[in-house]
Amino acid sequence: MGHAEETSIGVYSGRHYNSDQKLYKQFTAKTGIQVKLLEAKDDSLIERLRQEGKNTPADVLVLVDAARLERAASLDLLQPARSAALLRTVPLSLRDSKGRWVGLTRRVRVVLVNPALVNAASIRTYGDLANPALKGKLCLRDRKSVYNQSLVASQILIRGDAQASRWVKGMTSNVSQPYFSSDIPLIRALGSGQCGVGLVNTYYLARLLNGESGPADRALARKLQVVFPKPAHVNISGAGITRYAKNPQAALKLIEFLASPVGGKGYAEANHEYPLKGYGDDAILKGMGRFQADGLSAEQLGSRNRDAVKLMEANGWL
Amino acid sequence: MPSAPEPWPLALAVALVGLLALAPLAALGLVASQGQALAGLQLGDQGLAPLANTLTLVLGVGCAGGLIGTCNGWLTARCQFPGRRWLRLAQLLPLATPSYLLAGTLIDLGSRSGYRIGGLGWAIAVLGLGTYSYVVLLSSEAFSRTGARQQEVCRSLAVGPWGSFLRVALPLALPAVAAGMALGAMEVVNDFGAVQLLGVPTLSAAILERWQGEGDLPGAVALALVTLVLVALLLWSERQGRRRSRLWAAGQEGASPELWPLQGWRCWLAQLVTLAPPLASLGIPLVWAWTSWNQLPAQPAGDLVALGLRSLALALGATGLTLVAALVLSIGKRLVKANGVQLLADGAGLGYAIPGTVLALGFLLLGGGWGLAPLLLLVWGYVDRFLAVAKGGLDTALEGLAPSVDEAAQSLGCDWVGLVRRIQLPLLRGPLLVAGLLVFVDTVKELPLTFALRPFDFDTLAVRVYQYASDERLGAALVPALVIQVLGLLAASALMPSLDQELPDRTDQPKPAQSTVS
Numbered sequence: 157m158g159h160a161e162e163t164s165i166g167v168y169s170g171r172h173y174n175s176d177q178k179l180y181k182q183f184t185a186k187t188g189i190q191v192k193l194l195e196a197k198d199d200s201l202i203e204r205l206r207q208e209g210k211n212t213p214a215d216v217l218v219l220v221d222a223a224r225l226e227r228a229a230s231l232d233l234l235q236p237a238r239s240a241a242l243l244r245t246v247p248l249s250l251r252d253s254k255g256r257w258v259g260l261t262r263r264v265r266v267v268l269v270n271p272a273l274v275n276a277a278s279i280r281t282y283g284d285l286a287n288p289a290l291k292g293k294l295c296l297r298d299r300k301s302v303y304n305q306s307l308v309a310s311q312i313l314i315r316g317d318a319q320a321s322r323w324v325k326g327m328t329s330n331v332s333q334p335y336f337s338s339d340i341p342l343i344r345a346l347g348s349g350q351c352g353v354g355l356v357n358t359y360y361l362a363r364l365l366n367g368e369s370g371p372a373d374r375a376l377a378r379k380l381q382v383v384f385p386k387p388a389h390v391n392i393s394g395a396g397i398t399r400y401a402k403n404p405q406a407a408l409k410l411i412e413f414l415a416s417p418v419g420g421k422g423y424a425e426a427n428h429e430y431p432l433k434g435y436g437d438d439a440i441l442k443g444m445g446r447f448q449a450d451g452l453s454a455e456q457l458g459s460r461n462r463d464a465v466k467l468m469e470a471n472g473w474l
Numbered sequence: 475m476p477s478a479p480e481p482w483p484l485a486l487a488v489a490l491v492g493l494l495a496l497a498p499l500a501a502l503g504l505v506a507s508q509g510q511a512l513a514g515l516q517l518g519d520q521g522l523a524p525l526a527n528t529l530t531l532v533l534g535v536g537c538a539g540g541l542i543g544t545c546n547g548w549l550t551a552r553c554q555f556p557g558r559r560w561l562r563l564a565q566l567l568p569l570a571t572p573s574y575l576l577a578g579t580l581i582d583l584g585s586r587s588g589y590r591i592g593g594l595g596w597a598i599a600v601l602g603l604g605t606y607s608y609v610v611l612l613s614s615e616a617f618s619r620t621g622a623r624q625q626e627v628c629r630s631l632a633v634g635p636w637g638s639f640l641r642v643a644l645p646l647a648l649p650a651v652a653a654g655m656a657l658g659a660m661e662v663v664n665d666f667g668a669v670q671l672l673g674v675p676t677l678s679a680a681i682l683e684r685w686q687g688e689g690d691l692p693g694a695v696a697l698a699l700v701t702l703v704l705v706a707l708l709l710w711s712e713r714q715g716r717r718r719s720r721l722w723a724a725g726q727e728g729a730s731p732e733l734w735p736l737q738g739w740r741c742w743l744a745q746l747v748t749l750a751p752p753l754a755s756l757g758i759p760l761v762w763a764w765t766s767w768n769q770l771p772a773q774p775a776g777d778l779v780a781l782g783l784r785s786l787a788l789a790l791g792a793t794g795l796t797l798v799a800a801l802v803l804s805i806g807k808r809l810v811k812a813n814g815v816q817l818l819a820d821g822a823g824l825g826y827a828i829p830g831t832v833l834a835l836g837f838l839l840l841g842g843g844w845g846l847a848p849l850l851l852l853v854w855g856y857v858d859r860f861l862a863v864a865k866g867g868l869d870t871a872l873e874g875l876a877p878s879v880d881e882a883a884q885s886l887g888c889d890w891v892g893l894v895r896r897i898q899l900p901l902l903r904g905p906l907l908v909a910g911l912l913v914f915v916d917t918v919k920e921l922p923l924t925f926a927l928r929p930f931d932f933d934t935l936a937v938r939v940y941q942y943a944s945d946e947r948l949g950a951a952l953v954p955a956l957v958i959q960v961l962g963l964l965a966a967s968a969l970m971p972s973l974d975q976e977l978p979d980r981t982d983q984p985k986p987a988q989s990t991v992s
Contacts, residue, residue, distance in 0.1 A: 172941040192930035199686040200926040207842030334592055337671045340946045341585035348588040369769050
């Protein structure tokens with residue numbers, strides 16, 4: 157019985173890509189450790205873990221977005237892991253300083269431009285989106301998007317509260333269309349010329365460029381131009397070992413595998429994300445060009461998430 | 475009322491069911507009490523906009539659902555036109571289509587052709603479509619039940635189909651229509667996915683933002699509970715309003731009513747009106763599939779079967795238990811006059827008006843403390859959530875039965891067990907079938923509870939649909955969604971014939987006009 161327990165771990169995951177499961181199978185084949193999986197919304201998982209306390213069957217918690225990882229850590233749901241391998245594979249800015257979670261993949265929130273309407277060279281930083289010249293041309297997703305929240309958190313960290321406030325206010329007064337509730341319709345609105353410039357995550361554009369939603373979308377996406385603002389805002393998905401994991405050693409093995417070049421590659425490529433280091437092998441992502449990350453730690457981003465939401469609410473970001 | 479002895483075993487059962495149903499709400503109350511009391515009730519910078527949006531939605535969806543639902547309920551239950559039987563089954567399709575999927579598909583189709591879909595109007599259309607089936611099923615059952623005698627009356631007074639509908643059938647079916655509309659309203663209050671996609675900030679969105687955006691859990695739960703009180707008041711006032719115009723039937727119909735035959739343009743119109751809503755809910759996803767067939771990824775059939783079997787097993791279990799619980803509450807409410815029992819029976823169904831994500835939290839609190847098995851917790855959650863759906867029809871059916879029937883039975887020496895077994899249960903057969911159907915379909919497509927409470931490696935159809943749709947991968951979401959619709963249709967075709975048989979010798983005359991394949 158003791159042996160059976162050793163060879164199986166429970167994973168709560170806020171990611172849901174079918175190819176993730178292939179990767180877990182690969183891990184099982186390699187280590188003999190079975191992976192039991194529960195995928196749900198990140199916030200529900202955090203709450204479930206919290207309520208289950210010591211009874212939890214979960215050993216590993218996988219979450220999308222730095223703010224949520226930080227929340228799980230601050231609620232004491234994760235335990236520190238000591239691993240030389242993780243220190244080697246995960247860059248400093250992509251892991252918790254106390255070792256409670258590590259990043260596994262990266263995504264960048266970029267400026268996307270329809271060159272027929274807006275000159276891409278006029279935008280060099282996120283700050284340029286507040287330029288009154290873009291009035292009526294800027295389109296945004298709503299503030300419920302955790303990607304937007306983390307972006308604003310990054311700007312609060314870089315520019316300070318007052319300037320970040322002015323920036324958000326400037327952007328929201330440039331928006332004349334209703335806020336979008338998802339990224340792909342926003343990209344289509346850019347392609348069709350309803351919007352001139354917008355903010356999107358790299359992987360949504362990559363999916364369209366890859367033809368995953370048909371040739372029409374691919375043709376439309378090809379007309380658009382990606383601008384990596386300098387510096388660019390990088391967000392992560394990541395994982396940690398739960399506070400009451402029954403099998404922390406096996407849990408660490410899974411995280412090490414996912415952070416390793418082999419596992420990390422699979423996790424990233426499942427969704428056109430960037431691996432922890434470099435640009436990966438995804439030809440479409442490579443075609444978008446190189447970026448210079450802002451160097452902010454995911455931990456910092458997470459800690460300013462609440463301030464970001466309040467600031468967006470106060471400055472008219474619907 | 476002759477003072478028969480109170481049936482205390484029944485009172486005990488009501489207490490048990492009621493307390494089990496209210497336990498998660500009490501757990502939520504505990505969470506809310508940890509916050510800063512009234513300060514937790516601010517709606518944020520948008521002020522009263524979420525409240526106004528929710529009320530507009532409730533009103534709009536209520537009117538649209540009530541109108542189309544009553545109309546289609548009457549047409550499919552009491553009129554005769556080619557295709558009626560099939561169209562009656564099809565009325566369930568919109569209920570089997572998850573609203574967030576419909577909204578997502580619409581938005582996606584619109585964005586391809588450069589059209590922005592969103593706002594209150596679209597939200598009313600999508601949610602109205604998703605909830606009008608409640609009114610159709612409850613009202614058509616009521617129309618059938620009160621059919622024959624009403625027809626005799628109309629005949630003898632030379633009242634035509636319209637008069638018969640407006641002056642006789644509608645007033646008798648009004649409690650059922652109201653019950654259906656109330657279910658629709660509660661669904662509107664708890665919906666989160668569709669309104670969020672359509673960009674309408676509602677109360678449920680404000681609640682979830684308090685929790686997930688600002689990390690203020692007690693504030694979010696307090697807001698949910700206040701919403702609950704508002705809904706309870708709304709329902710209570712509706713019931714009070716109806717109490718003054720109560721209409722009773724004194725037992726079961728003897729003969730079966732004939733159907734009003736429709737001819738010419740009336741027939742066309744009836745077909746159009748009953749076909750349009752199911753066509754929309756099936757057609758929009760199919761149009762999407764048609765325009766994007768190249769995006770439909772190959773799904774392993776074995777996987778789909780496993781998902782479907784889990785959904786089916788959960789739904790069957792939950793439906794059975796929900797019906798038992800609802801029966802206990804409805805019959806208990808009628809037979810036990812004690813105030814506490816009345817209150818418990820009425821309050822037990824309120825879980826339906828809370829956003830599912832928040833209700834799930836209540837269950838996590840209970841389950842976490844006691845270390846309950848996730849599956850047990852999940853089924854308990856389903857029963858709690860859909861108790862209102864099952865109870866609505868049963869309550870209105872019992873409400874329409876004159877109290878003199880109970881009194882007569884008791885004066886003839888019938889104890890309460892005999893009264894339930896020999897009079898009430900046979901009368902409740904039709905409403906029970908309808909309730910079972912509604913709960914089954916609702917459970918198969920239920921998302922927030924399943925998502926938050928299920929055990930490891932236990933995905934269902936609805937879970938898979940949502941995972942893909944929320945990640946903006948509609949193509950992958952569509953196939954499991956179609957399987958949900960198929961399950962709903964199968965359940966409907968299994969139960970509808972028995973619903974038709976409920977009235978003895980009911981046949982669809984005249985035969986030649988019939989286009990059904992039987």
